[in-house]
Each structure stands twice: as C-alpha cells, then as structure tokens.
Amino acid sequence: MSNNNSRAVNKPNQFEGDKGKSKELLDNLYLYFARNTKKIQTNKDEVQCALSYIKGPAQFFIHTIITDAEEPISDSDNAPPIGLPSWANFRKSFIQTFGVEDDTQAALNKITKLKELDTFIKENLRKGYIRLSKSPMASPFFFDYRKLNDATIKNAYPIPQVEDLLDCVASAKPTMFTKLDLCAGYNNVRIKEGDEWKGAFITPRGLFEPIVIFFGMTNSPATFQAMMDGIFVDLLLEGWLVIYIDDILIYSTNHAEHQQCTQLVLQHLKKSDLFLKPEKCFFDISEVKFLGFILQPGQIGMAEDKVSAVLNWPKINSVKALQQFLGFANFYL
Template sequence: MEEYIKEALAVGHIRPSTSLAAAGFFFVGKKDGGLHPCIDYRGLNAITVCYPYPLPLVPAALEQLRGAKFFTKLDLRSAYNLVRIREGDEWKTAFHTTHGHYAYLVMPFGHTNTPAVFQSLINGVFQDILGKWVITYIDDMVYSTSLEEHMRHVREVLSRLQWHHLFVKPEKCEFHQTTMTFLGYVITRQGVEMDATKGKPRRLAWTNQAQAAFQQLKDCFTTAPILCHPDPDLPFMVEVDASSSGIGAVLSQRHGKPGKLYPCAFYSRKLTAAEANYDVGNRELLSIKAALEEWQHWLEGARHPFQVLTDHRNLEYLHGAKWLNPHQARWALFFTHFQFSVTYHPGSKNCKVDALSRQFEASSELMQPDLILSATAILAQLPDAPGPTCLWIFQPTYPTREDLLR
C-alpha cells in the first residue's frame, strides 16, 4: 500500500485530502499475480446519479469483424486514471489508509460511473471510424482486410490516442495478428470460434433419455411464456437463486397497467466443482454476479436503479458489509458498476429461479440414502473384528427414574 500511495502521488493521480468523506481502501488479486487497488465507494455510489452510457453489445461487435484478415488489440495503460475528475469534485473520492487520507484527481476504480464515462470518452476519440475498422470495448480492436491497410489503420489509431494523451501498455498489446482472443472468443480470418481452453471435449451419447429430454425441450419452446423486449426507459428486476448444484436468474420488467411482470430473459448454469464448495451465502452472491455479467449490457448504466430479489435474507445487507473475503472483495468491485438494491423474496415465491437453479440436481434414484442414527447411538469402527472391517452400533441404556428410587 505504501508503494502504491507513493507512486500515485508522484504521477498526480491522488493528493492529500481533508475531506469529510472517507471510503475504505484495499487490494484484490489479479490473474497475473499482481494487486489491483479497490476503493469501497458503495456509500458514494448509492447517492450518485447514474450516467446512462451502456457498453456495446458483444454479438454486434463480433459481427463487425466479418471479412477482416488482420487484427490488433490495444490495452490502455491505467485506462480509467487517464480521465481527470471535474475540479471541485475531488473531495467526493476521498479514501483513508494507514498512511494517510487522500482524494483522487482522476477517475478511480470502484465508482459506478467510471466504466460508462470512459466508454463515452473512447467512443468520442474514434467516433468517425467506429464500426469501420475500430471496435471499442474497454480494450480497442483494429481490424483490416489487408496488411498494408492494417498498418495504416494502426498508425491512425495510435496517433489519435497520442493526440488525446492516452497511452497503451505495450506488453499487453497484440499487433498485426491473424488469430486473436477478443471478448472471450477466438477471432480468425475464417470467423469467430469458441476458445478451446474454456471447454472440455466430451463425446455426445444420444440415449433414449436424451431423446426424451430433446422432445420435452421442443414442447417447451412451443408453450414457453412470451419474452418481452427490454425497454431501457423502464426499471429492471433481477430474480436470482442458487442450489447445491446450480444457479438461476430471471430478468423482468413491468409493462402496462397495473404493471404486470414479464420476463425479458432467463439464465442458468451448473456450478463448477470449486463453486459447489461455497457456503450458501457465497453461492447466492455468485448467482447475483453471474446474472449481472450475463445482462451487463442492459443493467450497467441503466436509467433506473434496479432491484435484485433473493431468498437469502443476509444479502439485504450486501452494500453495508464491512468485512469481505477475497471472493467477495473482487465481486464488490464489479458490483460498483451497477446501481441496485437487494430485497429478500421468500423461497415460496421464488418458483421461477428455483426451477432454473435446481435443474442440475441428481435424480433421486441416483442418490444414496443417508444412515440415520438415534441421538443416543454410538458408532465405532472395530478393525480387529473377525472377517471384513465391521461397523458396530451400540445403543446404551440408561437407568429410569424408578430404578434410581429403588
């Protein structure tokens, strides 16, 4: 922390402050083993007017790459810290550490409007060439149909960044490639492919049970409820649930009068082996994170704060929690991109998401019944017993009241 404070002071990102505001400061681990500064701006975010500038849709961004043969990906150095905070508003970003009280002069990580403001800025830099040979999605992608054209395009992009005092991180950039990973997909001359490292090869065994499930799926498609088109002018509602094997979520909005709730989208997936070991609270919190990631293009920068419904009452205190484990700290940083409240919703009313999260549970025929013992029974293993190792159950007897009075 001391090293970060010294560096941030030296480059002019922060300055000592006497502000009455004082957000918590901590670090979360990054994938490359480094540390990422995180400010707990939940209090500030709760009273901040949201800047409604959504991120581009991933499918729309990938469609623009059709016909391209050469690709370059640029990673801006400390991207958010390249934007100056309006003079006079610095005191709002104040944070406290063991080394003093400071405030940011540039956009910090953790503020709800930071991603939207930066996206607006970078779109302004490349406004006349967006969709032609540049994609901006936090990272910048340059694409072209020939190498000569691509080199000219890359020089133009770098020149614009330099003009606006925006600088790239060379070690994170990839230049003049014919194959590249972008937005979680592998981009090639032939098209868009799934990242093979994110999947496990598995041979499909088409059984009678699979055929029955396929037929059931077709029946569901013909009788499923109508999905309404998401309307950015209306508030969203997110219902979430987690079971021991999966998570589920429903994105909904109220339409008409008196405001009937209609689903906009459904989401569910099976828990990984590591996630299945989470306690109940962390599984429920994971369902919120997964839902916000799935519908980030609608919920981040939404015009109205949205509501998250969960049957885990403790999550109502999510925004006020003082002690977070490493998982929760990383997720808390992600949650700062959104404006939402968490509301307890009894499990008896959580039928839709309950069905989505529990569809991955093993059938009752495959589950072994648990041995139930009396509270007074004692279970002992006797390795020296004749024959195979045996388990013996002793049921001790205790004197009755009549026996004691004799």
C-alpha cells in the same frame, strides 16, 4: 506531461540487437505510443528508441514518425504514464451527488498488507493521481465506493454489448487483427475540479483523495467509454474498429489497409495523449483473444481459460452457485 514527450514507436519481432537488420525491416513495422523511451540512434529521417521498462536484449526496437527530438528522452521513470491527463472536455468526470455531504466518515479498515499500501500511495502521489485530503467524508480503502455510488447520479452513457461488437467483427470477415491496450485505464480521466473530495479514501497512512477516476466509482466505465467513443467517432463509423472501454481491436482483410488503419488509430491516440502497454499489444496477427473470445478468420470461439473454468467448475450445491454458473455460461450463448 506535455505532448512533446510523446513518442510514436513500433513493436517489431524480437531479435537481439540490430545485427544485419535493414532499414527496410524497421520501415515495415507498426507503431505504438509509450512515454518513457530512450533514444539510441538518430539520423535525418528517423529516431530509434528502446523502452526502458521492457527487459531483455533488444526485444523492442522502435522508430518514430517524429524527428524533432535532438536530446535523448528521459527514462528516469520506469512505468508510464507519469503526470495528469489533459483537461479536454471528454477527459473529465463529474461526481454529481445528492446528500453525500451529510455522510459520515468510513471506519478505518484493518489493512494487513501495509507494504503494498505504501507502494500504491507512493506511486500515485508521484504520478499526481492522488493527494492528501481534508474531506468531511471518506470511503474505505481499497476503493469501496458503495456509499458514494448510492448517492451518485448515474451516467447513462451505454457500454457496448460484447455480442454486438463480435457481430461487427464477424460480418467484416477479417483475416488479420491488431489489438491495443491502454496504459493507466480509468486514470486517463480527471475528476472535475471541486469534486475530488467526494472520492476521498481513508488509510492508516492518512486521508487521500483522487485527482483521476479509479476502479469502483459507478460512472467510471460509462465515462471512459464516452471518452473513447468521442476520440474515435470518425473511425468507429468505418467498420474496421471496435472499442470496449480500454480494449481496442482493429480488423481487416487487406494488409496494406490494415497498416493504414493502425496508423490512423495511433495518430488519434497520440493527439489525445493516450499511451499503450507494449507488452499487451498484438500487431497484424491472424488469431487474437478479445473480451474472452478467440477470434480467427471465419471463426469466433471461447477462450481456452474460459473453457477450463467451465470444465473445472466446483460442484453446484446452492441456488446462488447455480446462478453464478448460469450467468457465466449465458455470456457465451
């Protein structure tokens, strides 16, 4: 989908309709990006939109910083994003392998949830994320890429350490946060043309190969982190932004600066044709859950669901169970 269909939008507080709501209220709201929007009001300075895939009366009213749309934007598709990501250098992944061509085809696993399989295939064919394949090899569905991963040359790009990111946030002593979550995750990166067949997977409906990277491919996290770091390299050096794969956190102590920082991040997203999940974005808040932790002014604590997991941990009766518990607990030490 071309960038002309991209729209910068915002997420205000919930309200029913626009009864008595002033232009000043809208002007003070933040912006985010989504594809399937529908124009509901236009004037010389702004375009107001509603997200077609958000339910409820006017829960999300938005206005764009783009005013070149004269016709309503199509909302025929109810779940963004649609279409393949761009071929920018940082948005393609090589599957460099050794000896994988000689691998044998995977056995066809018994799949009991055919309805879910059909939904997955239909949606991803529609988006252009997969296609029918004639690959000489195949991995079991659902994306059991262990054999492919064993034969894949690993991408050494580093994934940030969670504790390092939290240290960056804590040292800034922020009082407000904005958290953004990308649509489509790894699917925002295309597989290099000619490498698609290596990721083929077999199903009762046929053999398919991915056009974009999926969860389970060994280099997906490193490739995605490298893409995000490349997009935001200038902002990451300023000390108010951290990114862990597809989770983006903006933090600051000044409201006006926080708005400016949020706008800069959104402009970078728009330029890169990346979109957000509005239902998972939180703007200008004093408490936020990020990477399993609760961040507040002057405090970083364990998320409530993680505390509950420890309190309700099943009885440890084996070395493996002990190792699992210690691994979980050490994450928070």
